[in-house]
Amino acid sequence: xxxxxxxxxxxxxxxxxxxxxxxxxxxxxxxxxxxxxxxxxxxxxxxxxxxxxxxxxxxxxxxxxxxxxxxxxxxxxxxxxxxxxxxxxxxxxxxxxxxxxxxxxxxxxxxxxxxxxxxxxxxxxxxxxxxxxxxxxxxxxxxxxxxxxxxxxxxxxxxxxxxxxxxxxxxxxxxxxxxxxxxxxxxxxxxxxxxxxxxxxxxxxxxxxxxxxxxxxxxxxxxxxxxxxxxxxxxxxxxxxxxxxxxxxxxxxxxxxxxxxxxxxxxxxxxxxxxxxxxxxxxxxxxxxxxxxxxxxxxxxxxxxxxxxxxxxxxxxxxxxxxxxxxxxxxxxxxxxxxxxxxxxxxxxxxxxxxxxxxxxxxxxxxxxxxxxxxxxxxxxxxxxxxxxxxxxxxxxxxxxxxxxxxxxxxxxxxxxxxxxxxxxxxxxxxxxxxxxxxxxxxxxxxxxxxxxxxxxxxxxxxxxxxxxxxxxx
Ligand code: GLU
Numbered sequence: 001x002x003x004x005x006x007x008x009x010x011x012x013x014x015x016x017x018x019x020x021x022x023x024x025x026x027x028x029x030x031x032x033x034x035x036x037x038x039x040x041x042x043x044x045x046x047x048x049x050x051x052x053x054x055x056x057x058x059x060x061x062x063x064x065x066x067x068x069x070x071x072x073x074x075x076x077x078x079x080x081x082x083x084x085x086x087x088x089x090x091x092x093x094x095x096x097x098x099x100x101x102x103x104x105x106x107x108x109x110x111x112x113x114x115x116x117x118x119x120x121x122x123x124x125x126x127x128x129x130x131x132x133x134x135x136x137x138x139x140x141x142x143x144x145x146x147x148x149x150x151x152x153x154x155x156x157x158x159x160x161x162x163x164x165x166x167x168x169x170x171x172x173x174x175x176x177x178x179x180x181x182x183x184x185x186x187x188x189x190x191x192x193x194x195x196x197x198x199x200x201x202x203x204x205x206x207x208x209x210x211x212x213x214x215x216x217x218x219x220x221x222x223x224x225x226x227x228x229x230x231x232x233x234x235x236x237x238x239x240x241x242x243x244x245x246x247x248x249x250x251x252x253x254x255x256x257x258x259x260x261x262x263x264x265x266x267x268x269x270x271x272x273x274x275x276x277x278x279x280x281x282x283x284x285x286x287x288x289x290x291x292x293x294x295x296x297x298x299x300x301x302x303x304x305x306x307x308x309x310x311x312x313x314x315x316x317x318x319x320x321x322x323x324x325x326x327x328x329x330x331x332x333x334x335x336x337x338x339x340x341x342x343x344x345x346x347x348x349x350x351x352x353x354x355x356x357x358x359x360x361x362x363x364x365x366x367x368x369x370x371x372x373x374x375x376x377x378x379x380x381x382x383x384x385x386x387x388x389x390x391x392x393x394x395x396x397x398x399x400x401x402x403x404x405x406x407x408x409x410x411x412x413x414x415x416x417x418x419x420x421x422x423x424x425x426x427x428x429x430x431x432x433x434x435x436x437x438x439x440x441x442x443x444x445x446x447x448x449x450x451x452x453x454x455x456x457x458x459x460x461x462x463x464x465x466x467x468x469x470x471x472x473x474x
């Protein structure tokens with residue numbers, strides 16, 4: 001059984017996210033980061049960022065930047081500077097040598113050929129192929145003057161128990177653990193060593209990460225034990241699955257945080273959605289950051305994998321957009337336009353969009369959706385109708401718009417009077433409202449799906465409304 005003690009419950013909380021910069025920022029990483037961030041922020045703790053860039057072949061600076069960008073966009077602020085794991089390699093190597101000095105690790109001179117021969121023989125005899133180094137108990141006097149790896153002296157019997165906050169007690173037989181290498185013969189530290197040294201040095205108290213790392217935890221415990229360090233609280237969270245219940249893969253579509261940003265989801269909506277992926281608080285679905293911070297706890301993490309549900313994301317996103325204050329929403333739209341390389345809004349557009357928000361934000365699921373619905377107040381005259389709208393502007397419809405225009409010239413520009421004016425106009429001609437509504441939408445917005453005709457008129461004002469009607473009346 002592991003000798004190392006677990007972090008006492010009253011220690012100030014320190015969590016971290018430790019992504020490997022080998023591609024884009026995966027939503028799984030985003031969710032893990034979010035869980036760690038919420039856990040720390042809800043407890044006056046610290047949340048740290050470590051870039052695990054020890055794999056020099058696969059790690060790229062661009063991928064590290066994508067992670068930083070993704071974190072910033074999601075609003076997951078970390079304390080201090082990001083730590084580069086690669087930059088700490090001397091320290092990792094020093095710890096491996098300290099293990100030697102403590103007698104909890106040993107120099108292993110076995111060559112690759114010898115290891116392979118050992119495995120072949122073990123296979124032939126039907127024994128475990130875990131390498132058992134002959135150097136474990138060798139007298140140092142017999143050490144050759146040759147390159148060596150440093151291996152940890154793992155316990156050979158008994159069990160290692162991981163007390164996991166999500167998975168419960170996970171017991172691994174020590175006979176299944178080998179004397180893993182912590183420092184290779186070329187002097188480079190192994191990943192398994194680096195993670196533990198960094199977590200220890202960064203003062204990490206809680207390791208919340210994907211359950212694909214659960215097996216690593218058993219081996220990492222060996223490092224804590226070998227150094228007599230305090231083991232953090234573990235919480236290995238089930239991975240995210242696709243809507244079909246299968247492990248996430250490219251065929252499930254967009255999996256990068258930047259993709260979701262480009263689709264126009266507000267960061268707050270994504271935070272809400274991601275925290276519900278694998279964690280629950282009663283039946284609550286929609287909540288603010290402050291609520292999530294107050295409520296988030298490891299005990300609410302589900303043991304079954306969460307499934308992506310795009311409909312639910314749309315739904316939550318719509319609720320967040322609707323709940324955002326108009327001015328803040330305009331600012332978010334501007335940020336979205338800038339982040340996705342679209343043209344910025346000019347002052348007039350900003351002003352009109354702000355005035356239109358009341359009739360837009362209740363129905364939009366994304367910023368893209370919102371911008372499309374806001375088209376009527378963003379475009380300049382003459383409004384170019386799309387195909388469907390153009391089809392509504394028949395000669396008859398144009399004549400009707402021409403007839404209507406003078407009636408609106410004198411009407412007072414308020415919803416009630418406008419409604420009454422148009423109702424009178426329709427009644428006099430025995431027309432249903434729908435007959436006029438289509439051409440009005442087409443004339444005012446160049447679209448067939450728009451906010452209500454009256455909302456558009458009110459936002460555009462009398463002069464702009466009449467001018468657009470005249471443009472289309474032809
Ligand atoms: N670098 C690992 C990953 O990206 C995480 C390691 C950890 O959290 O301990 O999956």
